[in-house]
Amino acid sequence: MQARDRLIFAVDVPSVAEARRLVELLKDDVGVFKVGLELFVAQGPAVLAELRAAGAREIFLDLKLHDIPATMRAAARQAAALGVGMLTCHCDQMAIFEGVDLGGTRLLGVTTLTSLGPEDLAAMGYPPALQDPRELVLRRAGLAMGAGCAGVVCSGQEAAAVRQALGPQALVVCPGIRPGQAGDDDQKRVVSPAMAVRAGASHIVVGRPIRDAVDPAQAARRIVQEMAQA
Numbered sequence: 001m002q003a004r005d006r007l008i009f010a011v012d013v014p015s016v017a018e019a020r021r022l023v024e025l026l027k028d029d030v031g032v033f034k035v036g037l038e039l040f041v042a043q044g045p046a047v048l049a050e051l052r053a054a055g056a057r058e059i060f061l062d063l064k065l066h067d068i069p070a071t072m073r074a075a076a077r078q079a080a081a082l083g084v085g086m087l088t089c090h091c092d093q094m095a096i097f098e099g100v101d102l103g104g105t106r107l108l109g110v111t112t113l114t115s116l117g118p119e120d121l122a123a124m125g126y127p128p129a130l131q132d133p134r135e136l137v138l139r140r141a142g143l144a145m146g147a148g149c150a151g152v153v154c155s156g157q158e159a160a161a162v163r164q165a166l167g168p169q170a171l172v173v174c175p176g177i178r179p180g181q182a183g184d185d186d187q188k189r190v191v192s193p194a195m196a197v198r199a200g201a202s203h204i205v206v207g208r209p210i211r212d213a214v215d216p217a218q219a220a221r222r223i224v225q226e227m228a229q230a
């Protein structure tokens with residue numbers, strides 16, 4: 001796997017025209033294009049064909065499904081029918097996806113959003129032992145794998161512990177990546193591309209630091225270079 005294939009670009013824009021422009025600009029430097037809630041809610045499933053036509057080879061549908069098991073299974077089957085390579089969900093129970101054939105779509109369990117810190121977990125009512133994001137991430141990673149996921153989404157700060165717990169085969173996908181001098185925006189648990197790769201991330205997710213760069217393709221190439229060196 002080349003470093004480029006491990007870079008996921010979050011296509012966080014509302015219009016098809018802007019999404020297509022970014023894919024055309026980045027298709028040679030980015031392995032996976034992530035369609036999240038903003039683009040999917042605005043444009044619906046038809047946007048996936050638009051991105052493929054613009055040059056996206058692999059698409060990650062980031063819908064963060066969270067519902068009762070029957071609804072999760074049904075929605076995951078519909079997403080798989082769209083031919084996406086990855087799909088996110090929140091897994092609160094074991095065996096949710098047991099026996100569900102999703103073809104080539106790999107499920108990723110979101111563990112603890114990278115925008116959350118210990119103070120947020122305390123406010124949400126987690127007991128002191130689970131207010132340490134690493135502990136909560138490990139707990140939820142176990143649930144996700146038990147639910148039938150191929151891997152998890154966590155921050156690079158927990159990636160080493162998650163990799164150790166889940167073994168070499170699991171996908172460990174890390175958003176909250178901030179290269180160089182980029183600001184944190186609304187992210188709280190951030191690391192650099194090199195730190196995430198060294199910690200054992202299989203993929204990193206980068207949105208604004210590429211999208212808002214003066215030269216997005218150059219920003220992506222710099223990140224890939226940093227990943228390759230790491």
Ligand SMILES: O=C(O)c1cc(=O)[nH]c(=O)n1[C@@H]1O[C@H](COP(=O)(O)O)[C@@H](O)[C@H]1O
Pocket residue numbers: 010012036062088110112113114115153154175176177185187205206207208209
């Ligand atoms: O599931 C995700 O992709 C995700 C999980 C998470 O914990 N944190 C997180 O930021 N994301 C997504 O990753 C992307 C990060 O974007 P930037 O902060 O702009 O790089 C966004 O599309 C988020 O929706």
